[in-house]
Amino acid sequence: MKALVTGGAGFLGSHLCDLLLEKGHEVVCVDNLITGNEQNIAHIKQDGFSYIRHDVSKPLYLKGKIDLIFHLASPASPIDYMELPIQTLKVGALGTHNMLGLAKEKNARFLLASTSEVYGDPLVNPQSEEYWGNVNPVGPRGVYDESKRFAEAITMAYHRYHGIDTRIVRIFNTYGPRMRMNDGRVVPNFIKQALCGEDITVYGDGSQTRSFCYASDEVEGIFRLMNSDYVLPVNIGNPEEHTILEFARIILELTGSNSRIIFKDLPVDDPKQRRPDITKAKKILKWEPEVSLEQGLKRTIEYFRDVLGTMK
Ligand SMILES: NC(=O)c1ccc[n+]([C@@H]2O[C@H](COP(=O)([O-])OP(=O)(O)OC[C@H]3O[C@@H](n4cnc5c(N)ncnc54)[C@H](O)[C@@H]3O)[C@@H](O)[C@H]2O)c1
Structure with a gap:
């Protein structure tokens, strides 16, 4: 087609x-x-x-x-x-x-x-x-x-x-390879900061949740x-939910970075929680996510390492 x-x-x-x-x-x-x-x-x-x-x-x-x-x-x-x-x-x-x-x-x-x-x-x-x-x-x-x-x-x-x-x-x-490093979304943000040894900026107290x-x-x-x-x-979407703070810690661990986590004000109307109910997708499409957070992040980190390498 x-x-x-x-x-x-x-x-x-x-x-x-x-x-x-x-x-x-x-x-x-x-x-x-x-x-x-x-x-x-x-x-x-x-x-x-x-x-x-x-x-x-x-x-x-x-x-x-x-x-x-x-x-x-x-x-x-x-x-x-x-x-x-x-x-x-x-x-x-x-x-x-x-x-x-x-x-x-x-x-x-x-x-x-x-x-x-x-x-x-x-x-x-x-x-x-x-x-x-x-x-x-x-x-x-x-x-x-x-x-x-x-x-x-x-x-x-x-x-x-x-x-x-x-x-x-x-x-x-x-998330995944081909996201723009500076697009402001949490995954590229944290990975770039971790790989460049910059402070990891968590907005709010990091207790808001996302699933990736x-x-x-x-x-x-x-x-x-x-x-x-x-x-x-x-x-x-993937229903596995993490707080943003947990997520920052996972990225620090997977990149082996020594970056510090710092806290900034939460943006206006930032959702406090976000997690899909995927009952329909499972039932109608026989679909559910297969790539674990660790596998996916490793592939994404590799991609950003390459991108940063070509920028040097
Ligand atoms: N990535 C996510 O987490 C996510 C979550 C929810 C929804 N979405 C939706 O998925 C779609 C793709 O998102 P993405 O993350 O790949 O973003 P992206 O910015 O990488 O891709 C969007 C693409 O649309 C193009 N575009 C924008 N306006 C256009 C226009 N008027 N005419 C032609 N092209 C135009 C952009 O140039 C870009 O290539 C979007 O509709 C977005 O709302 C993405």
Whole structure:
């Protein structure tokens, strides 16, 4: 089949392009490189892969058939979406609208990459898909959370009104090689600080929790969801929960670093806990994460060591 991946030159998008090619699909990657990097797809040399530089918040006209559209384009890290608030809202709203329009024109199946951020600062833990969330629409993170909530709503509207075959994945914190070292997310932040011997900055007292899913597990879950016939949102993430402080200590141990842990003020509206309920993914997709935190972190640390080495 021919798949279009928006945001395909980003961290997760590039892993998804790899997986789709491995499964024998043709892949068209569309990205405007606002937070992505051509380096992420530079290793793909095979036939059946093409790349178009384009902002999907503007209409995209393509000749020929498209069977599957994976819509991942969006700034995703808090640093990025707070620096790019309007682009973030536009790609969630106009970008999703344009890609749904393309899906309608091509009679393609459409998958939206949504996020655990639709749950905001959740009042229940773990979060199941039935939880409606606790989002501050006018806080600094609202640009991302509300853009994804709108994207989910318009996806369901296209499904209900136009009969488009749609899927919605709610992605929980995912990490792995090809994350940007300076994207501000906790995994690259801590690893870079540990490898460079800098202080490890924990925001708040470090008792807030996160659960981290390795990239190969995440894209496998996304792939299975696209191949299922389930239309409502499905959480894909790793339910193993750690406090941020525990996590900082694990990274110190795995890198063998002597960095100190220091504490800074918690950012506004930072969620206190985040853990997916993956009952649906297990039941419907027969999916659950396979890569342990230690294995995944070792691979990611290796990647960041290489990146730091080439920067010297
Ligand atoms: N990584 C995570 O932990 C996580 C968690 C929840 C949701 N997600 C979602 O997964 C998707 C991918 O995230 P990521 O972590 O790979 O981030 P990323 O920043 O590495 O990738 C996003 C890609 O989208 C591209 N992009 C942004 N706006 C665009 C536009 N208007 N037109 C074309 N391309 C555009 C960027 O250039 C980048 O290559 C995002 O939709 C994000 O919201 C990721």
